[in-house]
Amino acid sequence: MSLDIRVATNQAPPLVGHNIVTTDAALVEAVTRHASAEVVEDLAPIGALAGTAEAREHGMLANEHHPRLTPYDRYGNRIDEVEFHPSWHWLMERAVGQGLAAAPWESDSPYAHVRRAAGFMAWSHTEPGHGCPISMTYAAVPALRADDAIAKEWTPLLASLSYDPGLRPAATKLGALAGMGMTEKQGGSDVRANVTEARRTSVEGEYTLHGHKWFTSAPMNDVFLVLAQAPGGVTCFVVPRVLPDGTHNRLDVVRLKDKLGNRSNASSELEFEGTLAHRLGDEGRGVRTIIEMVAATRLDCVLGSTSLIRRAVNEATWHTAHRSAFGSLLIEKPLMQNVLADLAVEAEAATALAVRLAAAVDNLNDPHEAALRRIALPLSKFWVCKRTPAAVAEALECLGGNGYVEESGMPLLYREAPLNSVWEGSGNVNALDVLRALGREPEALDAWITEVGRARGGDARLDRAVEETLALLGSLMGDPASMEVNARRLAVRMALCLQGSLLVRFAPAEVADVFCASRLGSSYDGVFGTLDGGDLRAIVERATPVA
Ligand SMILES: Cc1cc2nc3c(=O)[nH]c(=O)nc-3n(C[C@H](O)[C@H](O)[C@H](O)COP(=O)(O)OP(=O)(O)OC[C@H]3O[C@@H](n4cnc5c(N)ncnc54)[C@H](O)[C@@H]3O)c2cc1C
Numbered sequence: 001m002s003l004d005i006r007v008a009t010n011q012a013p014p015l016v017g018h019n020i021v022t023t024d025a026a027l028v029e030a031v032t033r034h035a036s037a038e039v040v041e042d043l044a045p046i047g048a049l050a051g052t053a054e055a056r057e058h059g060m061l062a063n064e065h066h067p068r069l070t071p072y073d074r075y076g077n078r079i080d081e082v083e084f085h086p087s088w089h090w091l092m093e094r095a096v097g098q099g100l101a102a103a104p105w106e107s108d109s110p111y112a113h114v115r116r117a118a119g120f121m122a123w124s125h126t127e128p129g130h131g132c133p134i135s136m137t138y139a140a141v142p143a144l145r146a147d148d149a150i151a152k153e154w155t156p157l158l159a160s161l162s163y164d165p166g167l168r169p170a171a172t173k174l175g176a177l178a179g180m181g182m183t184e185k186q187g188g189s190d191v192r193a194n195v196t197e198a199r200r201t202s203v204e205g206e207y208t209l210h211g212h213k214w215f216t217s218a219p220m221n222d223v224f225l226v227l228a229q230a231p232g233g234v235t236c237f238v239v240p241r242v243l244p245d246g247t248h249n250r251l252d253v254v255r256l257k258d259k260l261g262n263r264s265n266a267s268s269e270l271e272f273e274g275t276l277a278h279r280l281g282d283e284g285r286g287v288r289t290i291i292e293m294v295a296a297t298r299l300d301c302v303l304g305s306t307s308l309i310r311r312a313v314n315e316a317t318w319h320t321a322h323r324s325a326f327g328s329l330l331i332e333k334p335l336m337q338n339v340l341a342d343l344a345v346e347a348e349a350a351t352a353l354a355v356r357l358a359a360a361v362d363n364l365n366d367p368h369e370a371a372l373r374r375i376a377l378p379l380s381k382f383w384v385c386k387r388t389p390a391a392v393a394e395a396l397e398c399l400g401g402n403g404y405v406e407e408s409g410m411p412l413l414y415r416e417a418p419l420n421s422v423w424e425g426s427g428n429v430n431a432l433d434v435l436r437a438l439g440r441e442p443e444a445l446d447a448w449i450t451e452v453g454r455a456r457g458g459d460a461r462l463d464r465a466v467e468e469t470l471a472l473l474g475s476l477m478g479d480p481a482s483m484e485v486n487a488r489r490l491a492v493r494m495a496l497c498l499q500g501s502l503l504v505r506f507a508p509a510e511v512a513d514v515f516c517a518s519r520l521g522s523s524y525d526g527v528f529g530t531l532d533g534g535d536l537r538a539i540v541e542r543a544t545p546v547a
Pocket residue numbers: 179180181182183187188189190215216217218259262267419422423424425426427428429432
């Protein structure tokens with residue numbers, strides 16, 4: 001047989017033309033469980049569009065053509081404009097238009113946050129960078145509620161379905177986007193070390209800011225929640241990018257960060273000198289005020305990481321279902337099935353947890369849900385985000401050399417993978433926040449016990465893991481030094497028990513079985529592909545997208 005080297009054989013076609021929502025069994029089941037089948041139907045168009053070749057192309061282009069800062073115009077006027085590729089705007093317009101920014105806060109639907117969470121996860125398959133301004137816009141609203149008048153001014157614009165970019169006064173816009181400025185050079189996690197100063201003006205509630213921010217993403221957004229030192233201590237401020245008279249507020253964009261990943265998005269260093277700001281909440285209560293925004297962005301870190309894992313697993317199962325080696329499809333090889341099933345179980349567990357967290361936001365008036373969210377959010381942010389780089393790297397390897405090449409899209413996912421663990425409280429900070437919740441809010445631990453207890457009797461390995469986790473907690477309680485040094489161990493175990501309880505209650509038996517055996521039992525060797533038995537074929541089949 002003669003070979004035509006101009007025609008490639010045994011290469012997987014691009015993974016396009018599939019519905020990212022409806023072909024994700026774990027997502028469909030979780031949304032149906034915590035919302036309804038109608039919500040899945042409502043999400044299907046988002047899944048269809050996100051799976052198109054066009055959307056994939058825009059995702060790639062937005063990452064290839066990085067945002068560019070233009071500090072001055074041609075005449076030397078300071079303008080601080082950031083220019084994005086048209087593909088960025090294409091993605092943003094659809095994300096906002098599909099209600100993935102702050103729309104759920106204005107919705108009457110009892111499932112608005114589950115819908116938005118699932119839509120956000122599906123849409124983030126297109127590319128993850130533009131999720132940053134979308135998330136911050138979503139997250140700003142609960143913090144803005146600290147002040148009725150300010151919330152009334154901004155919420156309708158942030159919840160709008162219109163994407164209206166450009167530096168103009170908010171009142172002239174159809175929709176607005178929000179950002180966050182906490183991190184300074186001398187202190188990120190420790191925001192009490194902030195040195196940016198807020199000086200009162202003669203107008204009640206109005207201040208000027210003097211100082212800087214070391215990281216402020218999406219500097220083209222319309223409004224920022226900023227921490228600064230007021231006379232009464234660290235305080236939260238609302239800082240519009242453009243003032244009502246059309247003049248630019250004094251947010252000098254010093255430079256854009258040259259980042260490992262997240263390259264479609266602009267992350268900037270800012271300087272303030274006489275920047276107009278409105279106090280949000282009381283002086284000295286800034287952390288307490290902005291923590292509402294931080295909590296909501298932490299949810300999005302879980303959603304974003306879950307989306308990265310799912311997209312990577314989709315690519316891995318798709319590729320191996322089309323590529324043969326040594327006489328058969330890779331997906332049929334027993335060892336490859338072990339790797340793929342292990343990855344698929346990780347995606348299942350992350351998805352179940354992510355949607356459960358979003359359901360808690362839909363039901364915050366229920367004390368159990370509010371307490372569960374308090375403890376489950378930092379646990380999940382810690383654990384799901386920590387699993388992401390390992391899962392994405394393993395999925396990339398399933399594509400062999402092709403996975404290491406930019407065109408495959410896998411390097412984009414790989415570069416993005418560590419980010420959700422870094423921002424909005426890095427790993428240790430979230431693990432320590434779990435301790436804070438345990439120490440200060442007894443109802444948080446009760447909520448965790450109630451939640452994991454709902455699966456009691458479903459799997460002996462889960463029951464044992466819960467008992468061991470409580471025993472570990474009991475042995476550490478009362479000894480702050482031991483608690484602190486063991487914070488990650490505790491967070492991992494508590495997160496795994498939560499994931500296990502959801503899978504035991506709701507996932508197919510083969511998925512729950514493998515999860516409990518590997519993550520909660522003793523048979524795990526610390527690397528994907530070391531499952532000790534189970535119905536691997538069924539697990540992989542469930543995780544293989546159908547185009
Ligand atoms: C791409 C990108 C975009 C960002 N965008 C924004 C933005 O829009 N707005 C914004 O405000 N910030 C933003 N950040 C900043 C980000 O939130 C911070 O980098 C992060 O919170 C960590 O703060 P830091 O960099 O000062 O590190 P540090 O606070 O110095 O922490 C360094 C390490 O020490 C650990 N650590 C801290 N305290 C403790 C402790 N008590 N015990 C044990 N370990 C500890 C941390 O977990 C971390 O691993 C962005 C960062 C990145 C990478």
